[in-house]
Amino acid sequence: MTLKFEPTQLRAYFVCGTQDVPGQDLNVVVQTALDAGITAFQYRDKGNSQLTTTERFALGQQLRERCAQAHVPFIVDDDVELALALQADGVHVGQKDDRVTQVIQRVANQMFVGLSCSTLAEVQIANQLEGIAYLGSGPIFPTTSKVDADPVVGLAGLQQLVVAAKYPVVAIGGITVAQLPAIAATGAAGAAVISMLTRSPDMAATVKAMLTATEVH
Ligand SMILES: Cc1ncc(COP(=O)(O)OP(=O)(O)O)c(N)n1
Numbered sequence: 001m002t003l004k005f006e007p008t009q010l011r012a013y014f015v016c017g018t019q020d021v022p023g024q025d026l027n028v029v030v031q032t033a034l035d036a037g038i039t040a041f042q043y044r045d046k047g048n049s050q051l052t053t054t055e056r057f058a059l060g061q062q063l064r065e066r067c068a069q070a071h072v073p074f075i076v077d078d079d080v081e082l083a084l085a086l087q088a089d090g091v092h093v094g095q096k097d098d099r100v101t102q103v104i105q106r107v108a109n110q111m112f113v114g115l116s117c118s119t120l121a122e123v124q125i126a127n128q129l130e131g132i133a134y135l136g137s138g139p140i141f142p143t144t145s146k147v148d149a150d151p152v153v154g155l156a157g158l159q160q161l162v163v164a165a166k167y168p169v170v171a172i173g174g175i176t177v178a179q180l181p182a183i184a185a186t187g188a189a190g191a192a193v194i195s196m197l198t199r200s201p202d203m204a205a206t207v208k209a210m211l212t213a214t215e216v217h
């Protein structure tokens with residue numbers, strides 16, 4: 001049974017793959033983040049990852065189980081067949097991945113679908129579709145975690161996308177703790193981060209800052 005999507009899951013969204021934590025055990029990193037209170041985890045194993053397809057699936061099974069135990073949605077990046085095989089709660093695809101309409105049909109109510117939209121035109125196209133749960137917009141700031149990132153959107157650009165979108169928007173790209181309040185002030189539902197958490201000396205404090213920034217008063 002997979003978790004139903006809720007916008008509050010976007011408040012403290014951790015994105016990570018083995019390539020982001022060289023020399024570390026991703027199981028330990030993800031469990032630490034779950035214990036710290038992340039609200040969603042995305043398994044994004046690509047780029048410099050050294051895993052074979054078999055190893056990527058086996059690690060995904062372990063991470064999926066950890067997320068299930070924590071009642072935190074387990075989301076797979078890009079790879080729809082891997083998401084289905086892992087019985088993920090969600091899959092996230094970008095503009096250069098499989099066409100989102102085909103992904104929505106393929107997963108057919110088995111999981112929710114997140115889509116990357118970083119321009120008004122992409123948001124306006126997404127607004128015409130059914131079956132999307134949320135949008136990931138960025139990079140808000142320069143990032144070193146994604147070599148083929150789109151041009152920086154900035155806070156003003158993020159606010160434009162949030163206003164135009166009919167879906168909840170999670171900000172992503174180069175985000176640090178200091179910028180969390182300003183990101184929340186745009187109306188974004190939360191922040192999706194890699195290095196802010198992988199490089200954090202105190203994950204619990206960092207996640208707390210993510211949750212505090214998006215608290216509803
Ligand atoms: C939550 C979230 N937002 C955006 C992305 C980027 O997805 P994409 O544009 O497909 O790039 P890759 O992550 O596949 O390199 C994301 N993964 N998650």
Ligand SMILES: Cc1ncsc1CCOP(=O)(O)O
Pocket residue numbers: 015138139142143144145146149172173174175192193194195196
């Ligand atoms: C996956 C992704 N999509 C847009 S920027 C990015 C990388 C985010 O990593 P970081 O939080 O370390 O900048």
Ligand SMILES: [Mg+2]
Pocket residue numbers: 077078092093094097
């Ligand atoms: Mg992608």
